[in-house]
Amino acid sequence: MAKLQHTIDIIQSLDERAMAAARARQDNLTKPQGSLGRLEELSIKVAGIKGVDIPRIQHKAVITMAGDHGVAAEGVSAYPAEVTPQMVYNFLRGGAAINVLARHVGARVVVVDMGIAVDLEPHPELIVRKIGYGTKNMAKGPAMTRQEAIRAIETGIEIVEGEVARGLDIVATGDMGIGNTTPSSAIVAAITGESVANVTGRGTGLDDAQLKEKIATIERALTLNRPDPTDGLDVLAKLGGFEIGGLAGVILGAAANRVPVVIDGFISGAAALIATVLCPRVADYLIAAHNSVEIGHRAMLRRMRLVPLFDLNLRLGEGTGAALGISMVEAGVKVLAEMATFAEAGVSEASDKVDSALS
């Protein structure tokens, strides 16, 4: 708990001076003021996060955390739980969507076993930090103990600290865990107070009857466990999962190190919600990549006051949307750093600007 508390304590507000300097520079680049819209905003936000007037992005990572979920026994996923380790092997061989998209944007993929139900074969690229062999079934009791929730988050902090030591200018979050839209829906319902039906979707492809059963399972879990919405650790412990806790730690640890975090879709959003309950300031460090197909995602983003960068009807997870988001943030940062100013380029400014300069 000491590590978690220390991490929260050192997360600072954004650097207003650096943001003002970045904004002033954007206004002097050879384009009409504001004409690059959200690219400009992204560059100013990153300046504030890093505390640097003209930030650069060189080292990029997607941290994809995997875990299994006891609640999968309730039949909440179209896929069997054995897919979690199978997909992790796929990540390690470079054949999954996140590998392709991370390569596309020049980011490394960091794969962490936070609590897969089986032991995986050792692999030099696999980081094994199991909190347990899958969570317990939240429909029958708490998914994990409060102590395990703390360990999951602190493990995430340690993982991101290791990446900071290797060089990390921006990080994206990703997840893998059969059944993990179920705890994510439970978490958003618990924290925002939305009805379960309003925040529960079809995951990887449930039919109507299965969706109804999934909603009933989540409602049962909430009634049984009564998570305290003001206590992020309680929500995580009661509902799970280990990878969600790990990602909450990644988010907090990144913010403590002034690293911007691009959050992926629904499961990463659940982790971000828990992180913001633990430390509201952390929301300033978050960039929402995309609008997930999962309906509960909107309620998460509203709660965190985040507007996603794009909507491509993605619902895969793994960090795929966030990887594309990295590229957009980088585009904004490069505009700020690499464009010529009006003075440098010898370009005339808008007539009203010239007038006011002369008057």
Next chain:
Amino acid sequence: MAKLQHTIDIIQSLDERAMAAARARQDNLTKPQGSLGRLEELSIKVAGIKGVDIPRIQHKAVITMAGDHGVAAEGVSAYPAEVTPQMVYNFLRGGAAINVLARHVGARVVVVDMGIAVDLEPHPELIVRKIGYGTKNMAKGPAMTRQEAIRAIETGIEIVEGEVARGLDIVATGDMGIGNTTPSSAIVAAITGESVANVTGRGTGLDDAQLKEKIATIERALTLNRPDPTDGLDVLAKLGGFEIGGLAGVILGAAANRVPVVIDGFISGAAALIATVLCPRVADYLIAAHNSVEIGHRAMLRRMRLVPLFDLNLRLGEGTGAALGISMVEAGVKVLAEMATFAEAGVSEASDKVDSALS
């Protein structure tokens, strides 16, 4: 006219067989079917455009065409016309937004003077194909002759043919021309029948009174010239401009060579509208990058049945949004080419797929 007609004649429908093969492959990659949403659709579209089951994107270009507009004399822009050549020099020195964003996505920038009002200093990277020294003022008569309109489009075709010869797997369109939102609004009003007020925005930053004057100028031009909305050459000739005609040619020439075209915002959209009036089939080759701040852009996209990939509140032009769009198309194409199939990765499929395979 022979070149234009020949180009239109050889534009084919998309290759349905290649699209079916790409779709089948997407459905066998290690992810729930359809979970990568529009990235999957983009890959299938590019397969159909290229007529290749697993297309690759290696050579990328943004073609940015510049021209001046006689109608700028009516005070329709916040910037003086001298900014057109100044910004072209900025492109050639690599200091503009399009240079930064094209570098970011690994695309070359091809800069073409289609009709700037002055002669620029020679530069090895500048392609000078002037149709004239700026168009005539459409508020007082046709912006150009029908013959000039044909030459502008055929020049665009030749430019893209030259790029195809250098290697071109995808092309993005971009523009530079002080005042060019004015002919673009006139074009969308003429072709779609929307009222001028509904499709006219503030360009680089007009105030309310200037916007009102801009709308009145466009209405005057339409009343005076009476462009025939079913005749793309007539619309182009009456309203301009040279860079818009050139970009319409780029679009037609790319489609004739089975090269996908990522269109930028409002001015590129006007060029695409003219191209689709000349050859409706060309719409299949278009990918709309983003939703421009310019209000008339929506009407263009509706007319061409295109849904933009993102909305970042961009309103710069130059091809900036389209450059980012290239990266998204490439992401989809890489997913199709590089991801492992379920069989290759030894990953279990969804239970319903397994069931149907067994039954």
